[in-house]
Amino acid sequence: MTPPDHIAVQDDAIAARLTPIADPLDPRIADYRDVRDRDLKGRGGLFMAEGAVVLRDMARSARFAFESVLITQKRVPAMTDWLAALPDAVAVYVAEGAVMDAIAGFPIHRGILALARRGEPIAPQILLDDAPAHALVLACFGITNHDNLGGIFRNAAAFGAAAILLDPQCCDPLYRKALRVSVGAAARVPFARLGPGPGDAGNACTLLRNHGFEPLALSPRGTLTLAQAAAHYQGRRALLLGSEGPGLAPDLIAAATSVRIDMAGDFDSLNVATTSGIALHALTRQAGG
Amino acid sequence: MTPPDHIAVQDDAIAARLTPIADPLDPRIADYRDVRDRDLKGRGGLFMAEGAVVLRDMARSARFAFESVLITQKRVPAMTDWLAALPDAVAVYVAEGAVMDAIAGFPIHRGILALARRGEPIAPQILLDDAPAHALVLACFGITNHDNLGGIFRNAAAFGAAAILLDPQCCDPLYRKALRVSVGAAARVPFARLGPGPGDAGNACTLLRNHGFEPLALSPRGTLTLAQAAAHYQGRRALLLGSEGPGLAPDLIAAATSVRIDMAGDFDSLNVATTSGIALHALTRQAGG
Known part of the structure; x- marks a missing residue:
């Protein structure tokens, strides 16, 4: 079955932005390894967010800057609009679900994680x-x-x-x-x-x-x-x-x-x-x- | 240090009710093994309750009948009044904290579990x-x-x-x-x-x-x-x-x-x-x- 044109165009535009990750130990996604351990240690000026609803909400705010995204292949189609609106400097890593779970150290049911920079503290x-x-x-x-x-x-x-x-x-x-x-x-x-x-x-x-x-x-x-x-x-x-x-x-x-x-x-x-x-x-x- | 008389009397009264458990595989406490697995399978007409607040609350209700209790030695002094009010037929098992955790399959921070019978369903x-x-x-x-x-x-x-x-x-x-x-x-x-x-x-x-x-x-x-x-x-x-x-x-x-x-x-x-x-x-x- 040939997908409809507008889907194909979206996919092409996004495809160039995606960096495939096959190895859970790939150094490029080191920030996503052992998510729970890192949660406890803290991430300095950065924080980890998960799930489409939260990430769409964050994108509407001027307070945060995304550093990178890790998404399962399965979730890409539902997030193409959101991914397309990210600044070019934001790395988008894509992995099979099992690889993502191996990276994070537990099942990421929502299929999408992002690392973002906190805004400056406000008085x-x-x-x-x-x-x-x-x-x-x-x-x-x-x-x-x-x-x-x-x-x-x-x-x-x-x-x-x-x-x-x-x-x-x-x-x-x-x-x-x-x-x-x-x-x-x-x-x-x-x-x-x-x-x-x-x-x-x-x-x-x-x-x-x-x-x-x-x-x-x-x-x-x-x-x-x-x-x-x-x-x-x-x-x-x-x-x-x-x-x-x-x-x-x-x-x-x-x-x-x-x-x-x-x-x-x-x-x-x-x-x-x-x-x-x-x-x-x-x-x-x-x-x- | 000699404990005050009224504490000693309470302890004596309760001591006769306690059945010490040293072996996590003791068949008498089989109902308390692998609590989470049993939670998922269900317990028929019985249910498992934990913690002093919940158990004290249940004791005030006529809807439930306790079958047995598993308590850590450390928690006995704080629960003597509640234990003393239990019907004689209710078995009270006492174990070291580590034994209790081994029985249940995870740490029971509240130190007390009880098996109780549901009341008849009400229309x-x-x-x-x-x-x-x-x-x-x-x-x-x-x-x-x-x-x-x-x-x-x-x-x-x-x-x-x-x-x-x-x-x-x-x-x-x-x-x-x-x-x-x-x-x-x-x-x-x-x-x-x-x-x-x-x-x-x-x-x-x-x-x-x-x-x-x-x-x-x-x-x-x-x-x-x-x-x-x-x-x-x-x-x-x-x-x-x-x-x-x-x-x-x-x-x-x-x-x-x-x-x-x-x-x-x-x-x-x-x-x-x-x-x-x-x-x-x-x-x-x-x-x-």
């Missing part, structure tokens, strides 16, 4: 200055679980949060798993690190207030319900989230307006990503209609 | 009849992911949902991982399976309406917002949840009142467990204050 002040008048931002403290941080970014994107601030203890939202769980949102929602100095967590509320953001700290013993906070605060707001278990530090809660999610009483337990979704929905509902 | 009609006048129940369709189903049960418990109905495609909430992610809620919130016959999913709305429950189907194109649904329907309500991706079947949405969660517009993506949390919070807020 929290710049993100806060740039936010709209009724912006909602998130500030995360001690979120060390990649599933939870990924889920928080996903919810932030779904409800249009303007930015996410992360204390020094939070894990990396561009870690491969966090990025995947976020369905690419970690590459969409701007984020910045809060300073690492002692007392800086407590100063987060001062920083937020100086930029006109009301800090709303989620706590089981909060003084306002979410609905009351949504009714009272409709300008710039920051939602403060702590890790499950310890929660937010008492000094942080004391320096903020504390807000609670009313529950059934005898089972006071919500996942922190779910908590962020409930609070984002409640606080953005007024604006959203 | 959905009975759960719906028994629910209070303003009850909110959940009905899940095609939730095959244990993390998601566990998260849904956790949220149901947090917001006091009266029951959960599961279509035949939903995974088992008493599967070890779902139970763990639910923080024991899968053993607290009553659940029932909807019939497996063809067309039964569509009949779910008839079943619900016959019992006075308004079926509210979550859909991105729902006609009401969550807030509107919360204001309109304050009697018995059922929240219908479909799997991420395909969502609820069109016939199910057509037979129900469809409800949407308004989002930012360009990133219409929420995890189904997070969705359940947002909807439960919105629909129970009126009653909860």
Whole structure:
């Protein structure tokens, strides 16, 4: 069967861009070897992203520059448009699925990986200055679980949060798993690190207030319900989230307006990503209609 | 150092109940071998639960009967009260941590496993009849992911949902991982399976309406917002949840009142467990204050 013309043309245009890889030990794809080990060690200014949805999302952002791509032959047809739009300097390696799995050290079901360069770190002040008048931002403290941080970014994107601030203890939202769980949102929602100095967590509320953001700290013993906070605060707001278990530090809660999610009483337990979704929905509902 | 008297007495009382296990191949603990393989095969009328929180929760329920317990020596002191309350017929095996890990086939960080008998299946009609006048129940369709189903049960418990109905495609909430992610809620919130016959999913709305429950189907194109649904329907309500991706079947949405969660517009993506949390919070807020 002869493929239709337009497919053939696409394939020709892309074919020149592809570097076939047959040997898992080929030095050109050394960066893709033993992906999980490298995830743990970190990659300096680079990070690894996977899956078509995440990579398409990243390509729409000016914050990242792709360094290279590793794709299975089977996935090329579905990604020709995306591959064609990559700058010429980006190497595109193509391998059989089994070779790709041997390179990565485990099965890459999504069939596409890319190495990208992080943007320069942004100061929290710049993100806060740039936010709209009724912006909602998130500030995360001690979120060390990649599933939870990924889920928080996903919810932030779904409800249009303007930015996410992360204390020094939070894990990396561009870690491969966090990025995947976020369905690419970690590459969409701007984020910045809060300073690492002692007392800086407590100063987060001062920083937020100086930029006109009301800090709303989620706590089981909060003084306002979410609905009351949504009714009272409709300008710039920051939602403060702590890790499950310890929660937010008492000094942080004391320096903020504390807000609670009313529950059934005898089972006071919500996942922190779910908590962020409930609070984002409640606080953005007024604006959203 | 001599331990205080009351600790010594507790230990003596418990010591007689413990059966030490030194050999991972001891036939008495055959049910605990290769836990993950057995998880996949299923255990018939039995299920495996892990961790102190889940097991303490289960002990408060009349729905389950423990068959046996496997605990590390290190964990015994923290669980003496729970162990002492077990019926005499329940065998309690105690092993060194390394032996327990060798039995299970992977590290059991929580240090305690138990084999329990499921209660008799309950008919959905009975759960719906028994629910209070303003009850909110959940009905899940095609939730095959244990993390998601566990998260849904956790949220149901947090917001006091009266029951959960599961279509035949939903995974088992008493599967070890779902139970763990639910923080024991899968053993607290009553659940029932909807019939497996063809067309039964569509009949779910008839079943619900016959019992006075308004079926509210979550859909991105729902006609009401969550807030509107919360204001309109304050009697018995059922929240219908479909799997991420395909969502609820069109016939199910057509037979129900469809409800949407308004989002930012360009990133219409929420995890189904997070969705359940947002909807439960919105629909129970009126009653909860």
